[in-house]
Amino acid sequence: MKRLLFLATLTAAAVAQDPEVVKPGQGAKLAVPAVPGANPVAAKPKKESGPTVIVSDKGSFKSSSQIAEFSGTVNVKGPGYGISCDRLSIKLKKKPAPGTTPVPAPPAKPGEESALGDDIEEAIAEGNVVITQDKPGKDGGAASRYLATGQRAVFSSGTNALVITGWPKILETKGGKPVKQTNALEAGARVTLFQSNDMNFDGGRSEVILFGDEKNKDKE
Numbered sequence: 023m024k025r026l027l028f029l030a031t032l033t034a035a036a037v038a039q040d041p042e043v044v045k046p047g048q049g050a051k052l053a054v055p056a057v058p059g060a061n062p063v064a065a066k067p068k069k070e071s072g073p074t075v076i077v078s079d080k081g082s083f084k085s086s087s088q089i090a091e092f093s094g095t096v097n098v099k100g101p102g103y104g105i106s107c108d109r110l111s112i113k114l115k116k117k118p119a120p121g122t123t124p125v126p127a128p129p130a131k132p133g134e135e136s137a138l139g140d141d142i143e144e145a146i147a148e149g150n151v152v153i154t155q156d157k158p159g160k161d162g163g164a165a166s167r168y169l170a171t172g173q174r175a176v177f178s179s180g181t182n183a184l185v186i187t188g189w190p191k192i193l194e195t196k197g198g199k200p201v202k203q204t205n206a207l208e209a210g211a212r213v214t215l216f217q218s219n220d221m222n223f224d225g226g227r228s229e230v231i232l233f234g235d236e237k238n239k240d241k242e
Contacts (some may be wrong), residue, residue: 073101077099078095079093086185086219093109106151146175152170155175165197172186187211189206191203191204201233203231212224
């Protein structure tokens with residue numbers, strides 16, 4: 023099937039890759055992805071920018087509803103962020119009618135810039151969802167990466183949050199080393215990720231693994 027390339031200007035970060043998926047309740051680690059730019063630098067890192075490319079086997083766009091749909095091994099690659107899934111639906115914000123004054127969106131709080139850009143109202147990824155997001159370290163510190171897997175992920179510009187369901191797993195690494203992992207232990211569990219790095223989980227039991235400092239463990 024003909025592969026489709028969709029270009030859009032978005033503003034967040036992540037590169038999709040296959041994790042080592044583990045069964046819930048085993049407490050095993052997800053594969054730790056390499057974090058580019060993890061070494062401390064003296065200068066304050068700049069926010070990445072650029073287009074996002076969506077590659078899929080099928081795609082469509084309906085101008086009346088402002089909805090773009092992609093299916094068949096969907097891969098999204100942006101400036102430091104990415105998604106892979108079986109199906110992806112993106113709803114764009116409708117443009118104001120000619121002659122009307124658009125209502126400005128409320129300013130984002132520090133550290134809560136929109137993950138998918140100001141033009142996206144909602145994005146839904148379904149089927150074998152893998153999402154990664156890289157965030158540079160503060161004041162030259164080690165870079166962080168968030169790796170999330172599940173069967174469904176919904177981003178809403180209204181809440182500026184990502185809700186993952188379908189046995190979600192979240193792995194946080196810093197400087198290429200695992201820091202924390204959250205695993206669903208029940209089918210109804212869901213994880214909500216905010217741009218501020220805050221996380222909520224509800225709907226079912228989940229486990230949180232804190233890896234601690236591996237160097238200190240070796241000395242014990």
